[in-house]
Amino acid sequence: SAAPVFTPALTPQEGARAASALFREAFDAEPDGVWCAPGRVNIIGEHTDYNGGLALPIALPHRAYLALRRREDRTVRLVSSLTPQSIDTLDLDVIGPKGTPGEVRHWNAYIAGVAWALERDGLGPLSGFDAALVSCVPLGGGLSSSAALESATAVALDDVDALGLAGPAEAPDDAGRARLVTSCVRAENEVAGAPTGGMDQSASLRCRAGHALELDCRTGEVEQVPFDLSAAGLALLVIDTKAEHSLVDGQYGARRAACEKAARMLGVDLLADIAPDDLETHLSRLAEPAGPTGHGEAEADADELVKRTRHVVTEIDRTRRLVALLRDSRPLAGPKLEEVGALMNASHDSLRDDYECSCPELDMAVAAARKAGAHGARMTGGGFGGSAIALVDADSADAVARAVVVAYAEADFTAPAFLNAIPSAPAGRLS
Numbered sequence: 028s029a030a031p032v033f034t035p036a037l038t039p040q041e042g043a044r045a046a047s048a049l050f051r052e053a054f055d056a057e058p059d060g061v062w063c064a065p066g067r068v069n070i071i072g073e074h075t076d077y078n079g080g081l082a083l084p085i086a087l088p089h090r091a092y093l094a095l096r097r098r099e100d101r102t103v104r105l106v107s108s109l110t111p112q113s114i115d116t117l118d119l120d121v122i123g124p125k126g127t128p129g130e131v132r133h134w135n136a137y138i139a140g141v142a143w144a145l146e147r148d149g150l151g152p153l154s155g156f157d158a159a160l161v162s163c164v165p166l167g168g169g170l171s172s173s174a175a176l177e178s179a180t181a182v183a184l185d186d187v188d189a190l191g192l193a194g195p196a197e198a199p200d201d202a203g204r205a206r207l208v209t210s211c212v213r214a215e216n217e218v219a220g221a222p223t224g225g226m227d228q229s230a231s232l233r234c235r236a237g238h239a240l241e242l243d244c245r246t247g248e249v250e251q252v253p254f255d256l257s258a259a260g261l262a263l264l265v266i267d268t269k270a271e272h273s274l275v276d277g278q279y280g281a282r283r284a285a286c287e288k289a290a291r292m293l294g295v296d297l298l299a300d301i302a303p304d305d306l307e308t309h310l311s312r313l314a315e316p317a318g319p320t321g322h323g324e325a326e327a328d329a330d331e332l333v334k335r336t337r338h339v340v341t342e343i344d345r346t347r348r349l350v351a352l353l354r355d356s357r358p359l360a361g362p363k364l365e366e367v368g369a370l371m372n373a374s375h376d377s378l379r380d381d382y383e384c385s386c387p388e389l390d391m392a393v394a395a396a397r398k399a400g401a402h403g404a405r406m407t408g409g410g411f412g413g414s415a416i417a418l419v420d421a422d423s424a425d426a427v428a429r430a431v432v433v434a435y436a437e438a439d440f441t442a443p444a445f446l447n448a449i450p451s452a453p454a455g456r457l458s
């Protein structure tokens with residue numbers, strides 16, 4: 028069967044050159060500079076962000092590149108390499124949230140929306156700008172191509188409008204970047220209308236090369252966790268299943284609603300407030316029949332809340348344990364590597380069985396990768412499609428990818444795509 032197809036990352040030089048060329052073509056002028064921001068992949072800690080828990084993303088070498096030039100008026104003109112013939116023109120005095128007359132169409136929302144949100148967050152008024160976008164983050168693959176657009180815009184506007192928040196990529200100002208994250212989340216939630224937590228934007232703006240980002244989603248506090256895969260002879264294989272399942276948006280909302288309901292019934296603000304040692308006590312309280320006995324609907328509902336709560340509380344605990352493992356001074360090999368892999372595996376099984384947000388393509392990618400020798404494999408991102416990750420020996424990445432390709436072909440699934448997730452630098456200016 029066919030060889031695995033890897034999606035290469037543009038080098039920063041290639042990205043800068045391509046974005047600048049598109050800018051010149053579209054606007055017949057030189058950009059002030061090129062800024063870029065990475066997509067992300069989450070190692071562990073899934074569906075924990077909106078429950079106030081922990082997540083552990085890394086920044087990808089796959090990035091969005093934005094060539095941008097400040098304007099003296101309030102006009103915004105945007106072009107993407109995906110549609111190089113069409114230049115969209117917007118007005119910062121007109122744009123607004125989704126559902127209002129100033130609603131911003133399609134991908135423009137992720138860029139112009141950031142300008143709107145920065146102003147809403149008290150950082151304006153900003154000047155208008157022209158911008159050209161080239162991105163090698165796969166779209167809709169669960170790798171946060173959307174947050175890459177927002178974060179690239181945030182660091183670009185921070186720079187040309189002299190907000191002084193981001194600092195350079197080599198010496199980032201983390202507190203300032205946390206403020207930019209807030210505005211990017213606001214853009215995604217209010218202007219693009221996607222109800223996501225802050226993990227994606229935090230990863231894109233606050234990760235460091237060679238590290239994973241321990242993100243406390245309740246406080247917004249972060250810690251850098253050493254995660255130098257190549258030094259350990261390892262690779263993190265991302266498997267883009269190419270699967271798209273309908274009802275994704277509804278399912279995401281339903282999961283959030285179930286978590287809120289469970290927290291309310293248990294008298295906690297957020298499910299992250301439940302200590303792992305107290306989990307069983309809390310679960311038996313959720314399982315108590317509240318309504319009339321033998322009411323099938325209430326029982327099904329109780330069962331659902333038990334499973335969702337069990338996933339969230341155990342997932343936060345697994346994340347804590349994986350972080351502790353990465354922090355200890357032993358090399359990432361032997362029993363330590365086995366433990367890391369086992370935590371990733373347990374995360375997948377919990378997402379599949381308790382959170383019920385996996386799908387046949389994700390389950391198959393994970394099973395095939397494990398069988399082909401991955402130390403651990405799991406779905407990553409929101410689920411119902413998107414991507415899986417496998418922690419593998421660097422020299423067996425290709426064999427594991429092949430095994431997934433073969434399994435997909437046998438099942439008659441669309442061929443997957445792969446990428447090599449090297450923990451990379453955060454958003455910043457290039458030239």
Ligand code: ADP
Nearest residue numbers: 107109133134162166167168169170171172173
């Ligand atoms: P994900 O963030 O997981 O990739 P989303 O649905 O959140 O998926 O974001 C994908 C959207 O981001 C696309 O539908 C498109 O609107 C926008 N987008 C990402 N990259 C580009 C690009 N290079 N050009 C135009 N739009 C893009």
Ligand code: MG
Nearest residue numbers: 171172173174
């Ligand atoms: Mg997204």
